[in-house]
Amino acid sequence: MTAPAPDIEPAVQAGRRDAAPVLGFESVSKYYRGLAALDQVTLSLSRGRALGLVGESGSGKSTCVRLALGLERPTSGRLTFGGADYPRGRRRLRTLRSQVGFVLQDPYDSLDPRMRLREIVSEPLRAHRLRDRDTDRRVAEMLRAVGLGDAPLDSYPARYSGGGRQRIAIARALMTDPAVLICDEPTSSLDVSVQAQIVNLLLDAKRSRDLSLLFVSHDLDLIGRVADTLVVMYRGRVMESGPAELVRGRPRHPYTKSLHDAVPADHPVRRKLITPASLRASSGHPAAGSIAAAGPVMPTVPAESAVPAESTGPDGPAGQGGPDCCVFASRCPAAQARCYAERPPTVTEADGRSHACFFPLAG
Amino acid sequence: MSADPAMTASPSGHGRQAAALEADSLRVCYAGLPAVDGVSLRVEPGQVAALIGETSSGKSSLALGVARLLPSSAVVTGRVGIAGTDLAELPAREARRRRASLVGYIAQDAMAALNPVIPAGRQIAELFRVHRGLRRADADAQAVHELARVRIDRPDRVARAYPHQLSGGMRQRVMIAMAMALSPPLLIADEPTTALDVSTQAEILGLVGQLQAETGSGILWITHDMGVVAELADVVAVMYAGRIVEQGPARDVFDHPMHPYTHGLLRTRTDLRTGRPGAPLYQIEGSPPALSAGRVGCAFAPRCPRRTEICGESAPELRTHDQNLQAGNALSGAGPAREFAAAASPQKSASAAGPAADARRSGPTGADLTATGWLAACHHPEVSS
Numbered sequence: 001m002t003a004p005a006p007d008i009e010p011a012v013q014a015g016r017r018d019a020a021p022v023l024g025f026e027s028v029s030k031y032y033r034g035l036a037a038l039d040q041v042t043l044s045l046s047r048g049r050a051l052g053l054v055g056e057s058g059s060g061k062s063t064c065v066r067l068a069l070g071l072e073r074p075t076s077g078r079l080t081f082g083g084a085d086y087p088r089g090r091r092r093l094r095t096l097r098s099q100v101g102f103v104l105q106d107p108y109d110s111l112d113p114r115m116r117l118r119e120i121v122s123e124p125l126r127a128h129r130l131r132d133r134d135t136d137r138r139v140a141e142m143l144r145a146v147g148l149g150d151a152p153l154d155s156y157p158a159r160y161s162g163g164g165r166q167r168i169a170i171a172r173a174l175m176t177d178p179a180v181l182i183c184d185e186p187t188s189s190l191d192v193s194v195q196a197q198i199v200n201l202l203l204d205a206k207r208s209r210d211l212s213l214l215f216v217s218h219d220l221d222l223i224g225r226v227a228d229t230l231v232v233m234y235r236g237r238v239m240e241s242g243p244a245e246l247v248r249g250r251p252r253h254p255y256t257k258s259l260h261d262a263v264p265a266d267h268p269v270r271r272k273l274i275t276p277a278s279l280r281a282s283s284g285h286p287a288a289g290s291i292a293a294a295g296p297v298m299p300t301v302p303a304e305s306a307v308p309a310e311s312t313g314p315d316g317p318a319g320q321g322g323p324d325c326c327v328f329a330s331r332c333p334a335a336q337a338r339c340y341a342e343r344p345p346t347v348t349e350a351d352g353r354s355h356a357c358f359f360p361l362a363g
Numbered sequence: 364m365s366a367d368p369a370m371t372a373s374p375s376g377h378g379r380q381a382a383a384l385e386a387d388s389l390r391v392c393y394a395g396l397p398a399v400d401g402v403s404l405r406v407e408p409g410q411v412a413a414l415i416g417e418t419s420s421g422k423s424s425l426a427l428g429v430a431r432l433l434p435s436s437a438v439v440t441g442r443v444g445i446a447g448t449d450l451a452e453l454p455a456r457e458a459r460r461r462r463a464s465l466v467g468y469i470a471q472d473a474m475a476a477l478n479p480v481i482p483a484g485r486q487i488a489e490l491f492r493v494h495r496g497l498r499r500a501d502a503d504a505q506a507v508h509e510l511a512r513v514r515i516d517r518p519d520r521v522a523r524a525y526p527h528q529l530s531g532g533m534r535q536r537v538m539i540a541m542a543m544a545l546s547p548p549l550l551i552a553d554e555p556t557t558a559l560d561v562s563t564q565a566e567i568l569g570l571v572g573q574l575q576a577e578t579g580s581g582i583l584w585i586t587h588d589m590g591v592v593a594e595l596a597d598v599v600a601v602m603y604a605g606r607i608v609e610q611g612p613a614r615d616v617f618d619h620p621m622h623p624y625t626h627g628l629l630r631t632r633t634d635l636r637t638g639r640p641g642a643p644l645y646q647i648e649g650s651p652p653a654l655s656a657g658r659v660g661c662a663f664a665p666r667c668p669r670r671t672e673i674c675g676e677s678a679p680e681l682r683t684h685d686q687n688l689q690a691g692n693a694l695s696g697a698g699p700a701r702e703f704a705a706a707a708s709p710q711k712s713a714s715a716a717g718p719a720a721d722a723r724r725s726g727p728t729g730a731d732l733t734a735t736g737w738l739a740a741c742h743h744p745e746v747s748s
Contacts, residue, residue, distance in 0.1 A: 183553060191650065192589075194650050194668075196631055197648075199644050200643050200644055218560060219637050222635060225635055225640055228640065245640055258562060260565065264590030267618075268596070268615050274573075
């Protein structure tokens with residue numbers, strides 16, 4: 001990225017929102033032991049909007065969440081909240097945290113089994129010294145708002161199913177009336193038949209409370225439904241970003257395309273991962289060594305590339321930026337010599353999309 | 364990947380290859396609560412049967428019950444034949460000896476299933492030493508060959524690696540190599556791709572498709588992901604609260620799901636893909652029920668948009684619904700779907716030994732097989748007009 005990417009929201013939206021993003025990452029990098037978990041990432045979340053972060057394990061999604069929650073500080077770059085720098089120091093960070101709620105992946109892990117609903121949901125108030133005589137009423141009201149109107153305040157989380165627990169976690173997150181809600185794979189450990197309920201609850205909260213959502217998921221279909229703006233990450237870098245419909249429907253970056261192609265079919269007659277062609281390609285060579293021989297439709301990935309991003313970080317010392325190449329090059333069907341020699345700059349297009357690729361798809 | 368229809372020509376069990384799996388009225392109870400409540404299931408050689416279910420649907424108990432791998436605290440009744448052998452009828456030692464040759468098991472969490480202190484290759488080699496009596500060097504060489512079979516680059520290197528040194532996808536390949544090492548007639552895969560990234564999942568699905576075409580094992584693939592089912596399955600069985608609520612050829616079920624639950628699962632997925640960003644998602648109300656004994660009526664009724672009085676009073680039997688079959692046949696024609704339909708086996712559930720079972724006994728014709736191949740347990744099935 002040679003120049004910081006401009007606001008990734010489409011220009012059309014400009015009139016409807018405050019000038020400064022609620023939450024902003026400006027060329028943020030985060031290194032662990034000299035290896036880049038995030039490499040010059042620029043994000044911008046506008047008021048009342050949903051920003052979707054999509055990527056596989058090792059993409060840096062979770063690092064983004066930790067930074068946004070103020071649990072860690074970036075190695076370089078700037079984090080902003082409401083246009084101002086993220087505060088330093090525990091006390092001021094505490095004030096910020098009352099403005100940033102979070103819902104994590106596993107509702108079995110994120111709720112203390114020894115606490116009653118009353119304590120769990122009112123905990124943010126306690127932490128921010130906002131608890132008063134009215135607290136019980138507010139807890140009950142909030143539980144009603146998340147669809148747990150008849151839940152006794154002195155019950156324990158063990159009584160509730162995964163979906164119920166995630167509702168409790170959402171109630172807790174909304175107690176301080178935050179401006180931003182960070183949702184880190186909020187439905188991936190729930191039953192399929194319950195996931196939509198939780199997503200609808202989040203979409204509803206977004207609308208009725210003018211919340212801004214930072215929604216992290218590996219599920220391209222799901223995130224395409226939730227997010228207004230989509231950011232596709234791979235090994236700590238932003239590969240492509242822009243309006244969700246465009247990024248999902250007509251990807252410009254080959255990585256986005258490969259994610260799209262790896263999503264299983266919706267009907268047995270439209271199989272794409274297991275096709276007669278891919279079966280023919282391998283028949284007769286049962287012990288053929290290479291994964292690449294598996295067939296034309298299957299995304300071919302060298303065996304060694306499935307390792308986490310940390311192990312393939314930059315060669316140089318911390319703070320020197322990532323390797324001077326495209327991190328997706330070794331998996332990319334369209335890679336050319338240039339992709340291994342130079343880091344592709346982020347190019348922003350007229351329709352609000354940007355991508356970091358020398359040879360983007362037609363889209 | 365469809366089974367040869369000829370194999371299923373005679374439903375009586377005489378004069379044909381034994382089914383990879385034939386479970387009859389299988390029940391699994393924990394402390395008196397039924398996790399699997401009378402399930403009958405048949406997987407032909409060379410067929411992929413997908414078992415779809417959520418939390419507490421009993422799908423994992425069913426898989427472990429079939430492999431006779433449940434702890435003694437679980438009470439298992441019913442008959443299970445794997446390539447004609449019922450492990451439960453054998454003495455414990457003999458069952459243990461035979462199990463690895465009869466059924467391969469691919470777990471969701473390969474990290475937990477593999478031994479962390481033994482190199483991957485050695486763990487596969489152990490199978491050949493114990494079950495084939497190979498010497499260590501020969502067994503090690505055979506293990507490397509097995510790793511190559513699951514398309515691992517430089518299998519000799521991976522054979523020497525410990526599980527924690529391998530990526531998630533690689534570990535899952537090792538699991539698959541191990542499960543298939545002794546060429547068992549039945550493979551059970553319990554959500555093997557759920558914890559993987561989409562691109563790794565795509566590779567594993569592609570790999571299984573190829574291996575399956577090569578080996579002809581029957582596969583029972585457990586999942587909650589309709590996309591995985593669409594990619595892999597010849598036939599599907601949908602489980603809810605310990606029972607099969609719908610089963611049939613994958614194409615027919617995807618085209619015209621009869622049970623409201625199947626319908627909801629498919630619609631959830633379609634809506635996720637095609638809906639407008641920001642618009643509310645299609646949702647099924649409520650959540651799956653906990654285990655309970657003595658349930659009256661249909662377990663799905665509290666969540667069902669089509670429920671009526673009768674749904675709360677009597678549990679629907681798993682049976683055919685004629686109108687749908689005609690519609691299904693008309694739509695799928697005599698092509699591959701027909702073949703799938705023929706591959707779907709005649710079934711009866713514990714509670715449904717009525718008309719379906721009779722049809723099974725009477726007619727060995729293709730039409731009858733089709734007629735018993737697509738079943739739903741619902742008082743008000745969706746019948747296409």
